[in-house]
Structure formats: C-alpha cells, structure tokens
Amino acid sequence: MTISNRRSFLKTTTAAGAGLFAAPYIAKAGLSKKSKNGEVNIAFIGVGGRGRGHLKRAASTEGVKVTAFCDIDPEAVEKTQKILSDLGKPEAAVYSDGEHAYLEMLKREDIDGVIISTPWLWHTRMAVATMKAGKYAAVEVSAANTIEECWDLVNTSEETGMPCMILENVNYRRDAMAVMNMVKQGVFGEVVHARCGYRHSLLDVKFNQDLKFGEGAHGEARWRTQHSLTRNADVYPTHGLGPIAAMLDINRGNRFLYLTSTATKAVGLKDYIEEKGGKDHPNAQLPWKQGDIITSVIKTTNGETIIVTHDCNLPRPYSLNFHVAGTDGVTDFDYGHRRIHIEGQSKAHSWDEFQAWQDKYDHPLWKKYGEIANGAGHGGIDYFVTREFINAVKEQRQPVMDVYDAAAWSAVTPLSEASIATGSTPQYFPDFTRGQWIKRKPVEFV
Template sequence: MTTRRKFIRNTSIASMGIVTVPGFAYKKFSVTDKLNVGLIGVGLRGTNHLQNLLLRKDVNVTAICDIDENRIAIAKKHIADANGKSPKVFGANEHDYKNLLALQEVDAVIIATPWLWHTRMTVDAMEAGKYAGVEVSASNTLEECWDLVNTHERTGTHMMILENVNYRRDVLAVLNMVKQNVFGEMVHYRCGYQHDLRHVKFNDGKTAYGKGVEFGEKGISESKWRTEHSVKRNADVYPTHGLGPVA
C-alpha cells in the first residue's frame, strides 16, 4: 500500500526529473559549448544574477533587457569589466523583451522584473522555446499558476522558479532528514515566512534599517514597485519562500 511518505518521496523525485530536463534539450550541445543567456530585467536582483553568470566559464550573456537606461548602463559595465562581449540591448518599451526572445543567440533567459510581468514573460519565453528561470513569486493569481503549467505542457518547454530558499543549508538538511526517515511518516506540514519591509530604505542598492521605507519615485530599483503590493493588496504577496521548501 502506498503511504504518504512514499507518495511524497516519489512525487519529489518525479518533480526533480521534470525540472532538470530543459526545454532546449532537443538542441545538441557538446561539453565545450557555452549556454547563451539573456536577462530580462537587470535591476538589483537581475544584476545579482548577471554577476553570478559572469563568474561561469560555460555561459555567454548575449542579451539584456530593461526599460531603465541606468540599469542597462550598470549591466553593460559589469559585462565589460568581466571581459565579456557587448550584449544586444533591448529596452525601447515594456514589450521589447519579445524581440530578445526572438534571438537565435539566446538559449535561456532569466526573468527578474516586477512581479506583475513574471507570468506573461515566462509564458512568452516558453512559447519562444527558451528555457526560463523566473524570479519569485512567478505568478500573482491561481489563473497565472495554471498559465505556467498549461504552457509548459503544450509547448514542452521548461521553466524553473528561482526559489532560493529551497537551497538554503538548513532547508536541505531537513529535506535530507525526511529522506532518511528521521521523522517517520509525514502527515502534516506548516510553513511561513517573515520579512518586514516597513523599515527598509533602499539607497543606491544598499539596504539601511531604521530610517523608514522609501518607495515609488523615491525608491531605487525594486523599492519603486514592491512596497506598493504590500500597501494595496490584502494577501500573502510573497508566499513561495514558505511553500517552496514544504512542497
């Protein structure tokens, strides 16, 4: 008889298999090939992804997209400082990312834009046959969650939510304990996430506490839009840090 423990273990393994088979698997790569990556959104989080990519020897950053010219300039400098080839740049308007997705020299994209754009950009990426890594929370409604699932099933192109908390050492330690049956049969889970943004002030990419929040036009990068979600929405606007590890 299938126990809850076996079900969780088997579905976890199956899910890992789905995630690790990229949408560009049909394209033949050799061990010497480099993956061509485009970035859609190079604000504070997107720039962090860019810096990590530039540390790799098996990746080319071939294109960047952002409607903020200042962030484009910062990204181009990072690439130049790393002796990378100058990327193609998109940012003429909010839909210019679609021209990036049309590039032959882009195999995969990292999407690090304001939350309301996550699903539509990820769907467009899968439609274009590009492997998509999308920042959390990836969607804003249940309908958008199904848009991601349905597009994957229809196109066969894969995406991954960049839920970093899944890979924290403490979270991975608990996962290993579950796999080793330390807790016995798992029948109930609880999760949560605390991140008080009321006393955070963004200043040129650096965070200072205790000075009051700055958002809207006074904010820098994501603080221009992120706090608005907490002000105007009566919801858990950022659930995946808790749900990711439990799932």
C-alpha cells in the same frame, strides 16, 4: 504539440526516481540553437540588483555566454555591462526601448535560456513569452499572481515542451537541505506538521527615505508597496513554502489540497509613516489593505498540515519560521534559533544543538560545492539556484523545481486572498499536474 508528444512530456517529467533527476522530453525548439563552440547562451529580463546577481554568476560559469539582456533603467544597463567587462566578457546586446522590449530580444536565435527578475506583475507574461519563443524560462518568486496565471504557466510549458523553473533560492539553504535529508531518511518518523513563512520587516524597502512609493520612487518601492495597498493576501509565500513542499513531496506523490487564511488588522504601515512623517502625512491617510500578519493553514492530500505566515509590515528580524514535526522527533531551525529533539537519541524532554545534526545530514551539494557557494548571495544559496537552471539548460532536462511547483507554490497568494475575503473559508488548490502527482516520483536536488 501533438497528443502523443504531450503525453511524452508529462510522462517524462515524472521519470525521476529517488536518485538523479531524469532528463525528460524537451521540444526541439530548445537547445538546437546551441553556440558552435558548445556554450549555452543565457539572456536576462530585468537586471536590477537581483537580476545582476544571477547574471554575474552565470557569466562566471564555464560554458555560459551572456548574449543579451533587457532593462529600461539606464543605470541598471550601465552596471550590467560593467560586470561583464570586469569579468573579461564581451558586452551583451541591450534591449531597453520600452516595457515590451523583451519581446524583441526573445526573437534572437542565440538564446537558449532566459532568467526573469522583474516586478511581480510581469513574471508570468514574460515567462509565457519566453517559452513560446522556444527558450527555457527561469522566473523569480512568486511566479504568478492569480490562478489564471498559474494555469498560463502550466499550459504554456506543456504546449511548447519548454521548461519553466521557479528561482526559489531558499530550497538550497544549508540547514533546510539537511532537514530535507533527515525527513527523507526517516529521522523524524512520519512527518505530520510543518511551519514556515516570510517574517521580515520590509518597511525600509516599501518606502524610500522620503516615504515615497510608486511612480517617482526607486528600488522595490516603485512597485512592491502597491500590493500592500490593494491586496489582503500572502503575496510572498514561496521562500518558506518551497523547502517544506520539497520535504513533503508536493506534486510528487502528495499535493496541496486546500488552505484557510486569516489576516490581522492593517496598522503597521500607517504607524511607520506617522512615526517618520507625522500623522498628517498623506500616505498615512491611505486605506492600507494588507493585514500585518497573515496566517494560512494548508492541508495536504497525505494528511499533513502546514502553517504559512506572512509578516512584513511590522518591525522584526528576518525569519522563515521553519518547524518540522513527526512521530519520532521535531526541529525548529531558523537564524539565531535552531534546535532538534529525536526520540530515543536526545535526552528526554530536552533539545539537542542543531549543528551536530546538520553536519551529520549535510546535503551532498553543500559538501561538494560549499566553498564555492559561500561567496554567492544569501549565504551561498543563490549559487545553487542559478547553477541548477544553467545545468538544466545544458543537460536539456526539467529543472528540479519545475512549472508545477511554480504554479502550486504561487497559488497561495490568490487562494489566501479569497479565503480572507470570505471569512477564512477553505480554498481548494487546483491540481496543476492533472492527476500526474499520483505517479510522479520524488526528486533529489542534484
């Protein structure tokens, strides 16, 4: 990419105002390969449970053709072709000859965008290869595992002109979008603090019924558990952090400055294994590294603080721990626990029911597409995240959640790891926008 083109790319990614998201410069390699009938062609790398969900929604969308997918699991391949058949769609080309078969798939001319739903360690390299092949990339969370990988995503997107979207579905949660509307409209006054996290018992995900994980296991136990054994870090920060980042205009007039992280001792997985398999089970003897609860505090350049919690190794119900506090009010909103207080409108020192406020500030996307979305996964939010990627490809624009978001949100993992390892010292976020955050304007989810 020439210097002038790169400047054009950076400039146009900042062009969105408070209204609709403006379409930026996109390298010619992208949608010049549209199908003759006007369809956009979407391919998939990884069609396990998560990938098949995206594929089914994409294949059900008007103007979308699923041309190819890559997965090395024969069962996943069979289930995916059945989805297409049940929808009355033609079978897609399959690439399953080894872990790097996706590279062969990316050579195809009939692919405009690629959705990546694979184990974490593959996310960055697959997204980078997709962009280098001249195709839109959409990558599941987290998008990167190291600071170097975060830069790989940003540098590749800028150099190729191809967008990279992080598929953070919780940004579309109905109550989170209503609170975002309230924040943008000043209901809470000036926001000073927020809280979020991922608090969700994954004990039955990290181990199969026979307490097996790693090679020979099935599902996420094949790869996810290893991170708890080797990394003392918040390895999954974006579900909670993404919506808060959108509320606080991160990368668009504001940015993450630094964080400090602290981890508890690591006893939850050992206790679970001992209860299920006895104290002498070999997995109970492993040196589990990840603290059961990891607490990070982020400071932004505009002065807000954000508490981010990772809590997946202890028994507990699902929670994203949302909280927003400002000069005029405060809200806690989570499944089973939602309340709000707005000074001058709520009874003194009392909480209001959240639902009435959500109804009042319900986001236009939910008003328009709520009935359709409710049939999709995770209470409907999966519908919106798949829809946004497809629309970005169709409209040849940057997605609302762009490569700079993917890098900044994912950077919490390596920075939390470094902070914990050095006695909770502050770790500074790189400025992935190279100063452009100062001029970039807030966007709306459209």
